Amino acid sequence: FLLNITVTSGTLYGLIFYANILAVNGPVFFTHSYLMPLEILVSLINLDLGFPLCFYDGMDDLAKTGLQFVFPAYLLLISITIAVASKYCLNWSSAKANSLMHRIRKSIGTRAVNVLATLIYLSYSKVLRTVIDILTYADVQVNNNSAVRVWFYDGTIHYLSGKHIALFCFAMVAIVVLFLYTFALTIMPIIVVLSGKHVFCMWLNKKVIYLPVHDAYYSPYKDRWRIWLGARLWLVVLLYSLGPFLGPQNPSLLLLIHAI
Secondary structure, three states: OOOOOOOOOOHHHHHHHHHHHHHHOHHHHOOOHHHHHHHHHHHHHOOOOOOOOOOOOOOOHHHHHHHHHHHHHHHHHHHHHHHHHHHHHHHHOHHHOOOHHHHHHHHHHHOHHHHHHHHHHHHHHHHHHHHHHHHOEEEEEOOOOOEEEEEOOEEEEEOOOOHHHHHHHHHHHHHHHHHHHHHHHHHHHHHHHHOOOOHHHHHHHHHHHOOOHHHHHHOOOOHHHOHHHHHHHHHHHHHHHHHHHHOOOOHHHHHHHHHO
16 A cells, blocks of 8 residues: 555556466476575465465365465455545544645555555456366276266365365356456456447446546556456466366476466
8 A cells, every 4th residue: 555556557467467477387487495585476476475384283275275265355355444444534634634644544545446456456366276276176096997086186085075065166156256357357448449439338438437446457558458458367367277287298388388
């Protein structure tokens, strides 16, 4: 909030994008100890801490994966709380307009939408990676030549059984939210362009303008390039989705695609 490091400065979009790609290829790039500071920086941009944590005795990989949803929600809750508190504090302290605290609260209040838009955008890749991890499975051959489907990250957990069912259902809800978010950022620039030609698009454009995140996301772009924001998200979805298919069989090809 105080530093105003948000997506309204266009450079941050590129930094986040490349940090997303580096994060999924961490085992390849960060193999030396002297690269740990860079690894931690990349992890922080992807809303990770950069080192493993265990919150209680007996914590398994399924619980660790489920808790990946908690950190983005925690940050968003804090940001909303700060924004609401600043708004009410401004109303209470309007008589002291020249005070330092009033200026700080006013500064935070005016940046609230930009910070929320940035945190939502930062959470995108983390939620996407978590969803993909939950949905990834492996078929394991047993003694009688039959295959057993297990969760990829823990072969002792049968796919779609026990606790994995609850996590799977939560992942499905997250997929819907991610799709709606991606679709909205993709279609809004198209609506703006077509608003001068079609009455329906003109009506939609008036509704879109009232969305506060609209200006936060698109202000760094010229009109003709605003479509790249949605395209960038679809590109991240494509690159992340290739991991379960190419990663185990052909990691070199996957790395080449990511590098390109």
